[in-house]
Amino acid sequence: MDIEQLNKSQIILLTLLISFITSIATGIVTVTLMDQAPEGVSRTITHVVERTVEQVRPKETQVATVIKEVEVPVIVTEEELVLKAIDKVSPAVGLLRAESTSREAGVTLGTAWLADVAGHFMTAGSLVKDKGRYEVVMESGEIRLLTVTRFSAGGEVAVLSPKAGSVGETAEPSTSVVPLELGKSDTAVGQTVISFGATVRGNHRVAIGIVADLFAGTGSQTGSTTIISTNAASADNVGGPLVNISGQVIGLSLEPGVAVGKKVITSTIDSIN
Known part of the structure; x- marks a missing residue:
């Protein structure tokens, strides 16, 4: 070809x-x-070939992922705060009654509550007598044996101190019961408040209301606001604590519609310590 x-x-x-x-x-x-x-x-030639292939091969596309943290606010309703306050306060509130060895044994008088780690209780001065001996039945069924040792200047508040008890009864503070905490801020008109009263059934009566008015009482220091007008205070919770929605004590129920402010409570507690 x-x-x-x-x-x-x-x-x-x-x-x-x-x-x-x-x-x-x-x-x-x-x-x-x-x-x-x-x-x-052979090894050198193989290495050269591999490097050549790596340089020729197109790089994979890299996608950057950006993660942005977003803070989600936690909304707590007033109802949730009230329920939390009730759970916090209830264990320290008990039923006040006459000592079982007295002539008025078992007579229910009202409500008292644990005020400090030393085992002192607070109640309304109108419910007890000076040097009188009483019992407080706690929510857990524990019985505290107490004696009245102090009244506030105007007699609104009484302090009951622990005394030696018999078998099955105790005057010693229980480590499982936490004393109630006094409020750190001033009480204000319109503020939501909760009052507590103990019952013979071992539970509590709880009333929710507002502070309607604040004024100076006869037992107060000059210029100090010590009396609280509130619809939360009733005949069922006389002697019981009046607390804010944080579970802090701001007063003590004296009679329907009336509670004494925390300044009287504070000064009375200070006088025994």
């Missing part, structure tokens, strides 16, 4: 055929030489 008689298409096909045969021959020779080459040379 005379190559000069080939047309353009035939020349191209012939060129491709020769290139293909040459490539196959080159591959065969290369493989043969690699098999016969020393180990160091």
Whole structure:
């Protein structure tokens, strides 16, 4: 076959055929030489080939993920605060009654509540007599034996101190009962308040109301607001604590609609410590 008689298409096909045969021959020779080459040379050639492939290969697309932290506000309703305050206060509130060894044994008088870690209780002065001996039945069924040892200046508040008890009864403060905490802020008109009263069934009467008015009472210090007018105070919770929605004591119920403020309570407690 005379190559000069080939047309353009035939020349191209012939060129491709020769290139293909040459490539196959080159591959065969290369493989043969690699098999016969020393180990160091083979390793170098392999490394060069791998680096070449890495540079030619396109890089994968990287997608950056941005995580943004969003603070979600926790909304606490007044109802939830009230329920929490009731759970906090109830264990320290008990039923006040005449001592079981007295002539008036078991007579229910009202409510008293644990005021400090020394085991002192507070109640309304109208419920007890000076040096009188009484019992306070706690929510847990525990009985505290107490004696009246102090009254506030105006007689609104009485302090009952622990005394030695008999078998099954105790005057020692229980580590499981936490004394009530006095409020840290001033009482304000319109403030939501909760009053507590103990019952013979071992549970509590709870009343929720607002502070309607604040004024100075006869037993107060000059210029001090000590009397609270509130619809939370009732005949069922005389002697019981009046607390804010944080469970802190801001007063003590004296009679329906009336409670004494925390300043009288604080000064009375301070006088025995």
